[in-house]
Amino acid sequence: MTSQPRPPINVPPPRTWDARLARRLVTPLVDTWVSPNHLTTLRLLIGVAGALCLAHGGFAWANAGALLIVLSNFVDHTDGELARVGGKSSRIGHFYDLACDALVTVMLFVGMGIGVGGAQIDALKLAPGVLGAVAGVAVALIFFLRMRIEEMVGKAGTKQASMGGFETEDVLYLLPIVTLTNVVAPFVVVASIGAPLFAVWVVIDYWRVARRSARPTAKAASASESRQQWASK
Numbered sequence: 404m405t406s407q408p409r410p411p412i413n414v415p416p417p418r419t420w421d422a423r424l425a426r427r428l429v430t431p432l433v434d435t436w437v438s439p440n441h442l443t444t445l446r447l448l449i450g451v452a453g454a455l456c457l458a459h460g461g462f463a464w465a466n467a468g469a470l471l472i473v474l475s476n477f478v479d480h481t482d483g484e485l486a487r488v489g490g491k492s493s494r495i496g497h498f499y500d501l502a503c504d505a506l507v508t509v510m511l512f513v514g515m516g517i518g519v520g521g522a523q524i525d526a527l528k529l530a531p532g533v534l535g536a537v538a539g540v541a542v543a544l545i546f547f548l549r550m551r552i553e554e555m556v557g558k559a560g561t562k563q564a565s566m567g568g569f570e571t572e573d574v575l576y577l578l579p580i581v582t583l584t585n586v587v588a589p590f591v592v593v594a595s596i597g598a599p600l601f602a603v604w605v606v607i608d609y610w611r612v613a614r615r616s617a618r619p620t621a622k623a624a625s626a627s628e629s630r631q632q633w634a635s636k
Contacts, residue, residue, distance in 0.1 A: 414487050417480075421573065425480035426488060433489040442482035443500050450475035450507030454514035455535045457587075465582040472511055476575045479504065488614060498550070505546035509539035511575075512594055519588045531588055534595035541598035548602075550607045 417423045429442070453471030456464045482500055486492040516535020581590045 404418055404592060417484065419480075419573065421576075422480045423475055424482060425477065425485040429481050429485040432485055437492075439482040439486040439489075439491050439496050440499060442478060442485060443496070443503050446475050446478040446482065447503040447507060449478060449501070451510060454507065454510035456514075456620070457511065457582075458514035459491040460518040460520055462582075465515075465587060466512065466579060468518075468614040469582040472507075472578055473576055475507060475633065476573075501550050505543050508542045508546070512542060512591070512598070513535075514589055515594075516591050517550040519591060531591050534591050538591065538594040538598040541602040544602045545598070545605050548605045552609055552612050555612055 417426055449471055453468045453475055456468030456471060459468075479500075482496070486496065512535045513532070514535070516530075516532040516538075519531035519535075581587060
């Protein structure tokens with residue numbers, strides 16, 4: 404008889420429900436040829452397909468795209484869980500995962516904007532595609548700055564708010580509600596306003612973290628200079 408592989412004892416359980424399910428699904432893959440990068444690539448392909456469906460426009464295509472984005476968001480948890488329980492973490496894999504997250508999210512908003520079509524939004528006098536691009540660029544900036552913050556202070560500095568087993572990014576699971584109720588255009592408008600505002604907050608947070616990280620370095624340099632002066636006397 405062969406027993407199913409189990410997660411290492413020292414790996415803490417995930418905080419969120421989708422990550423817990425993801426860990427259960429990937430645990431049997433620990434001793435196989437499947438790597439976290441394979442799952443990251445799968446997440447990317449599903450996400451790109453979802454964004455293209457959203458960009459196609461139409462009720463059926465939009466809902467198919469929303470379901471694919473939801474699936475992509477869930478698969479995004481599987482690579483990290485496989486890396487943790489299988490001891491397969493790598494710096495390259497981590498940044499590959501972040502790059503795929505950014506690309507899928509940007510394409511999601513751009514695709515939704517294009518899918519709405521050339522309909523004019525009188526209040527803003529901008530095409531939905533332009534608004535989607537604005538939201539997408541803001542999201543790309545957010546991902547880049549969060550990556551820089553993580554490099555300076557570790558993952559604790561970019562930990563998302565969670566409540567009841569859900570994180571901030573889990574709001575994407577509600578995307579099918581947006582497409583089913585046919586409120587994609589208003590959603591794009593809200594995203595084009597909310598994403599840049601959140602990006603501004605992340606810029607301020609990045610500036611604060613950068614200043615805090617620079618202080619120990621400056622103090623160490625000053626102390627080293629003082630020691631050199633005393634030694635020369």
